[in-house]
Amino acid sequence: MKSLFSILLTICSTFVFAQNTSYTISFENAGHHEATIEIAYTHLKDTSLVVQMSRTSPGRYAIHDFAKNVYHVKAYNSKGEPLHINRINPQAWEIQNHDGAVTVSYTLFADRADGTYSQIDETHAHLNIPATFMFAPSLSDKPMEITFMPRADLNWKIATQLPLKEATTYRAPNLQYFMDSPTELSNHSTRSFEVKGQEIEFVLHHDGSEKMLDTYFEKVKKIVLAEEAVYGELPTFDYGKYTFLACYLNHVSGDGMEHRNSTILTDKEGLSEGGMEGNIGTVSHEFFHAWNVERIRPAALEPFDFEDANMSGALWFAEGFTSYYTNLILCRAGLITPEAYVSGLNGTFNYVWNSPARQFFNPIEMSFQAPFVDAASSIDPVNRDNTFISYYSYGSVLGLALDLSLRQKGLDLDTYMKQVWATYGKTEIPYTIKDLNAVLNAYAGTDFGDGFFNTYIYKSEMPDYKTLFETVGLTIEQDSKKKYIGASFNNNLVSRNTKIGTPAYQAGLEKGDEIISVNGIKPRGNQYNRKSYEWFKNWGFKDDILKKQENKRDRGDVSGRP
Amino acid sequence: MIYLRNRKTKETEVTLAEDPNYTISISKENNKIAVKNRKEWLKQ
Numbered sequence: 001m002k003s004l005f006s007i008l009l010t011i012c013s014t015f016v017f018a019q020n021t022s023y024t025i026s027f028e029n030a031g032h033h034e035a036t037i038e039i040a041y042t043h044l045k046d047t048s049l050v051v052q053m054s055r056t057s058p059g060r061y062a063i064h065d066f067a068k069n070v071y072h073v074k075a076y077n078s079k080g081e082p083l084h085i086n087r088i089n090p091q092a093w094e095i096q097n098h099d100g101a102v103t104v105s106y107t108l109f110a111d112r113a114d115g116t117y118s119q120i121d122e123t124h125a126h127l128n129i130p131a132t133f134m135f136a137p138s139l140s141d142k143p144m145e146i147t148f149m150p151r152a153d154l155n156w157k158i159a160t161q162l163p164l165k166e167a168t169t170y171r172a173p174n175l176q177y178f179m180d181s182p183t184e185l186s187n188h189s190t191r192s193f194e195v196k197g198q199e200i201e202f203v204l205h206h207d208g209s210e211k212m213l214d215t216y217f218e219k220v221k222k223i224v225l226a227e228e229a230v231y232g233e234l235p236t237f238d239y240g241k242y243t244f245l246a247c248y249l250n251h252v253s254g255d256g257m258e259h260r261n262s263t264i265l266t267d268k269e270g271l272s273e274g275g276m277e278g279n280i281g282t283v284s285h286e287f288f289h290a291w292n293v294e295r296i297r298p299a300a301l302e303p304f305d306f307e308d309a310n311m312s313g314a315l316w317f318a319e320g321f322t323s324y325y326t327n328l329i330l331c332r333a334g335l336i337t338p339e340a341y342v343s344g345l346n347g348t349f350n351y352v353w354n355s356p357a358r359q360f361f362n363p364i365e366m367s368f369q370a371p372f373v374d375a376a377s378s379i380d381p382v383n384r385d386n387t388f389i390s391y392y393s394y395g396s397v398l399g400l401a402l403d404l405s406l407r408q409k410g411l412d413l414d415t416y417m418k419q420v421w422a423t424y425g426k427t428e429i430p431y432t433i434k435d436l437n438a439v440l441n442a443y444a445g446t447d448f449g450d451g452f453f454n455t456y457i458y459k460s461e462m463p464d465y466k467t468l469f470e471t472v473g474l475t476i477e478q479d480s481k482k483k484y485i486g487a488s489f490n491n492n493l494v495s496r497n498t499k500i501g502t503p504a505y506q507a508g509l510e511k512g513d514e515i516i517s518v519n520g521i522k523p524r525g526n527q528y529n530r531k532s533y534e535w536f537k538n539w540g541f542k543d544d545i546l547k548k549q550e551n552k553r554d555r556g557d558v559s560g561r562p
Numbered sequence: 563m564i565y566l567r568n569r570k571t572k573e574t575e576v577t578l579a580e581d582p583n584y585t586i587s588i589s590k591e592n593n594k595i596a597v598k599n600r601k602e603w604l605k606q
Contacts (some may be wrong), residue, residue, distance in 0.1 A: 331604050331605075332606075338600070338606060341604065342586060342587060345586050346583075346585060350582075350583045350584055354582050404603075469586065471596060472600040473591070473597050473600045474586055474600075475586070475587055475589045476584050477585050478580070478584055479585070480580050482580070482581035483579070484580060484582060485578055485579075486579070503576050503577055503579050506577075507574045509574060
């Protein structure tokens with residue numbers, strides 16, 4: 001009895017004295033990109049409360065320092081009396097001498113809508129949670145509530161993966177889930193369909209027609225089903241629902257960002273402006289992440305760090321193999337033709353295999369650079385043209401090589417992905433690269449599995465694509481007549497670092513160099529030089545680039561020309 | 563070919579190379595096994 005009483009007392013104490021966190025956000029000054037945020041903390045045990053803004057955002061690996069857009073920070077005790085605040089570092093505020101309850105309020109400025117940042121204006125409140133809300137690290141494991149105050153005068157509705165408590169109040173079981181739950185408040189449209197008892201919801205904020213959305217949603221449905229077929233099942237979404245949060249508006253920034261039960265999709269192109277075809281690849285990519293990276297999860301990303309950059313050597317798989325499936329799924333779903341799919345391989349293939357960067361880093365080491373390249377910003381020049389290959393692209397062409405190699409053995413990448421899913425995804429056991437190697441060994445044999453990883457993942461050798469392509473009736477050719485200089489130009493200036501081993505590099509040309517003459521032919525002031533054009537064309541300039549330059553000239557936009 | 567650099571003001575000669583880029587396309591040869599493999603791969 002004593003034991004039972006003790007247990008009951010503990011349960012009651014936990015219930016009565018649980019530390020609570022309740023957020024409220026409102027948008028009275030949306031026209032100037034501001035939100036007002038209040039956080040009510042109650043039943044605080046410690047005499048000091050530290051709150052901070054995140055430095056990072058789930059799915060992004062660089063540091064973004066969201067505290068830079070926070071100001072007018074105030075704190076009050078339970079009686080409404082102001083409390084002193086210490087700014088203890090650039091991200092954090094400390095409040096002492098409270099009475100067990102603290103209300104923190106602040107103003108947020110936000111004007112970039114994508115998968116990393118937030119944007120508040122009179123069209124929407126596009127909220128990426130780490131870019132919006134402070135948090136108390138000491139309460140990270142506690143549940144929390146968030147009440148959104150949508151602008152009724154602007155007909156805003158709320159879309160989010162957070163479970164609804166009541167009215168406009170939502171719940172989050174802990175900080176990790178809260179931070180992973182972007183929310184869109186706007187006058188958006190919604191479509192949904194059911195797959196084996198789970199709801200797939202597509203929310204679109206745009207200025208196009210409902211009919212266009214209907215057409216687009218049919219494509220989304222085909223993608224969902226084609227990706228389900230790869231793994232044999234959908235993930236079990238935490239609240240029985242997966243939500244696409246799409247904003248296709250001219251004032252947003254193009255992006256896609258995966259989350260556990262939702263994704264952000266942003267693009268400047270509306271459905272009637274090319275987005276019907278141009279935006280659909282991001283739908284395919286981000287939904288594939290519901291398996292690969294959200295649940296088939298690199299161990300290095302668990303738990304996600306909100307106070308420092310997140311580095312993983314597995315992004316060639318998490319992002320790269322997802323990129324391989326991005327267009328493959330569009331083809332399988334009948335949304336692009338096989339010819340278009342194959343043609344689409346060219347750009348990525350040439351980018352990866354003509355890059356000098358493979359001599360410096362393998363795919364794992366390329367992945368390690370994500371904190372420097374994944375929407376990261378710095379002001380000093382870098383030599384990335386020579387030292388970095390995107391792990392999206394690198395992993396994509398390795399996924400292609402692995403798939404075609406497996407098919408030579410009567411196996412395929414879909415089955416390998418299913419086995420990774422069964423072992424590490426469905427079970428949600430974070431994996432290491434050795435684990436991926438082991439699953440491949442078990443599926444295709446040790447010689448094959450170790451051969452692939454030792455040659456292409458731990459080293460950076462190039463698979464025999466010519467032979468692999470022949471097995472599926474593809475040809476790969478080079479045009480020996482086409483000439484190549486290996487430099488990029490913006491008007492008469494070398495616009496990027498020249499690539500190691502190219503004629504331009506060997507000749508000592510470098511970014512910023514100005515072309516004064518070509519074979520003695522000089523550009524004349526701001527006048528377009530036809531002969532110069534011909535020489536540029538011979539260097540391998542793409543015609544479309546030249547046309548753009550011609551168009552610029554025709555509009556009189558010739559600033560910067562010598 | 564002659565260039566003048568803006569930082570060191572020197573002339574440079576460049577010898578063009580062959581374009582290293584590849585073109586991948588569907589083969590015109592109607593190899594039945596390869597066509598079958600491609601259809602399975604692309605689930606057509």
